[in-house]
Amino acid sequence: MVLDLIHNAQYKEQIISEYKGNPFIEALPEIISSEEVVSKLANFPPYNKEERQLDNQYRAHLVGRLYDVFQPLAIHLDLESRISRVIRQGYVARNVLDKSFVSNNYRSTAGSFTLLGVSGMGKTTVVNRILSMYPQVIVHSKYKDSPLSRYQVVYLRLECSYDGSIKGLCLSFFSKVDEILGTDYYSRFGSGKLSVDNMLVAMSNIAKSISLGLLVIDEIQNLSKSKSGGADRMLNFFVTLVNTIGLPVLLIGTPEAMGVLQGKFRQARRGSGQGDLVFERLDNDINFKLLVTAIWGYQWTKRPTALTDELIETLYDQSQGIIDITVKLYALAQTKAISSGIETITPELIKQVADESLRLVKPMLNALRTGNVMEIVKYPDIYTGNIDLSYELPNWNRFVIPTTSKPPTVENNEKPVKVRTKKVPPSAENDIRVMVQNKEEDLTAYDILKNHGLIKGFEVI
Ligand SMILES: Nc1ncnc2c1ncn2[C@@H]1O[C@H](COP(=O)(O)OP(=O)(O)OP(=O)(O)O)[C@@H](O)[C@H]1O
Numbered sequence: 453m454v455l456d457l458i459h460n461a462q463y464k465e466q467i468i469s470e471y472k473g474n475p476f477i478e479a480l481p482e483i484i485s486s487e488e489v490v491s492k493l494a495n496f497p498p499y500n501k502e503e504r505q506l507d508n509q510y511r512a513h514l515v516g517r518l519y520d521v522f523q524p525l526a527i528h529l530d531l532e533s534r535i536s537r538v539i540r541q542g543y544v545a546r547n548v549l550d551k552s553f554v555s556n557n558y559r560s561t562a563g564s565f566t567l568l569g570v571s572g573m574g575k576t577t578v579v580n581r582i583l584s585m586y587p588q589v590i591v592h593s594k595y596k597d598s599p600l601s602r603y604q605v606v607y608l609r610l611e612c613s614y615d616g617s618i619k620g621l622c623l624s625f626f627s628k629v630d631e632i633l634g635t636d637y638y639s640r641f642g643s644g645k646l647s648v649d650n651m652l653v654a655m656s657n658i659a660k661s662i663s664l665g666l667l668v669i670d671e672i673q674n675l676s677k678s679k680s681g682g683a684d685r686m687l688n689f690f691v692t693l694v695n696t697i698g699l700p701v702l703l704i705g706t707p708e709a710m711g712v713l714q715g716k717f718r719q720a721r722r723g724s725g726q727g728d729l730v731f732e733r734l735d736n737d738i739n740f741k742l743l744v745t746a747i748w749g750y751q752w753t754k755r756p757t758a759l760t761d762e763l764i765e766t767l768y769d770q771s772q773g774i775i776d777i778t779v780k781l782y783a784l785a786q787t788k789a790i791s792s793g794i795e796t797i798t799p800e801l802i803k804q805v806a807d808e809s810l811r812l813v814k815p816m817l818n819a820l821r822t823g824n825v826m827e828i829v830k831y832p833d834i835y836t837g838n839i840d841l842s843y844e845l846p847n848w849n850r851f852v853i854p855t856t857s858k859p860p861t862v863e864n865n866e867k868p869v870k871v872r873t874k875k876v877p878p879s880a881e882n883d884i885r886v887m888v889q890n891k892e893e894d895l896t897a898y899d900i901l902k903n904h905g906l907i908k909g910f911e912v913i
């Protein structure tokens with residue numbers, strides 16, 4: 453049993469009437485504002501300029517700290533809010549104090565949705581960060597002077613096995629529950645001769661008895677590799693969990709998962725008014741610049757390199773807006789600058805490390821660079837063209853920077869960095885692009901965005 457994950461229930465007064473008098477909801481953390489979400493999601497690890505003077509072998513290690521940086525994006529707020537809602541709404545019908553729930557005669561209030569996005573856009577990272585805002589296990593012993601003996605597992609995150617097999621998923625469910633609660637489900641249901649159907653029944657009974665709040669299944673694209681009929685069977689099972697047990701389900705995958713999700717699960721979800729959430733690649737605009745600015749201050753070369761338009765352009769061109777590749781390229785460029793003694797980061801160095809280290813993904817990045825759909829469709833992990841965006845797209849222009857912590861900046865003796873914006877005719881007065889385009893001399897894009905209150909607590913670079 454992992455003791456760190458276990459929390460004793462503390463019941464909080466609820467503002468929303470549907471949530472009142474429900475121990476499972478009252479024991480959850482407070483519903484927090486967007487600003488608080490951003491502050492909790494962001495991660496800017498410590499940085500000390502003196503570290504630049506350390507010997508090469510130490511600095512090679514320090515560069516690894518870059519992978520801990522987390523810059524919240526607008527779409528993360530949407531995701532956090534959905535997760536917060538599905539967990540609570542799922543518990544509405546499953547109130548242990550309610551007679552209809554106890555007598556098994558309740559109507560599910562659970563919702564479900566999918567998070568799809570290009571590989572390396574941070575789906576797994578952000579979902580883990582959001583889930584870590586919740587205690588994983590809450591122990592109930594007494595509610596309003598009446599005894600209530602229950603474990604509440606707020607979330608469980610599983611990965612779809614590489615071959616997309618149902619048995620693999622069931623086994624990892626049993627062992628995950630054993631790991632956090634110290635039970636012996638794996639040996640009882642997993643290692644014997646239970647058929648897959650019986651394992652699924654055991655799984656849904658366990659989900660019910662541990663009052664599971666949200667089941668997250670990552671790498672759902674692996675279902676496309678399951679034996680014929682396997683994917684449908686699994687998706688039907690998820691629909692049962694949502695509709696019969698009342699358990700919310702979140703499926704995460706690359707665009708390749710679209711093929712298997714077209715059927716029943718999608719229809720069931722549509723019925724409940726929830727669309728897919730899609731993490732697209734970043735455009736080469738203020739969004740990408742914000743990401744690069746967040747990581748740029750983490751520099752361990754002896755000679756500081758200020759961020760320039762050309763460096764941003766090169767990073768975008770080489771990464772095509774894929775966050776994972778952007779961070780890796782910057783880290784690799786620093787490692788190379790340190791080991792070769794150049795001690796400074798140049799566009800040429802970034803191109804060189806991209807050529808040397810990204811060989812496997814190069815054809816995919818080239819396809820994206822050319823924008824040739826015939827080429828792009830060859831890579832199901834990145835092709836999002838067939839995703840039906842049936843939900844309202846979030847406003848990607850609005851960035852939120854935490855007020856509590858901020859990334860370091862490189863001391864800049866050069867001209868302020870100019871922002872290149874997409875050539876979309878500006879319209880609304882409060883459109884970020886209008887603000888940036890109409891900028892007065894001497895003001896950086898950051899000044900302007902900050903003056904408009906779109907960036908908070910962020911120093912001018
Ligand atoms: N918002 C962010 N800020 C900083 N770094 C990020 C951010 N999002 C992702 N990353 C970086 O990208 C890496 C890859 O992210 P992650 O594995 O979560 O992507 P994914 O979408 O789950 O990819 P896959 O589909 O391949 O599983 C992370 O290790 C992290 O370094």
Ligand SMILES: [Mg+2]
Binds near residue numbers: 576577
């Ligand atoms: Mg992932």
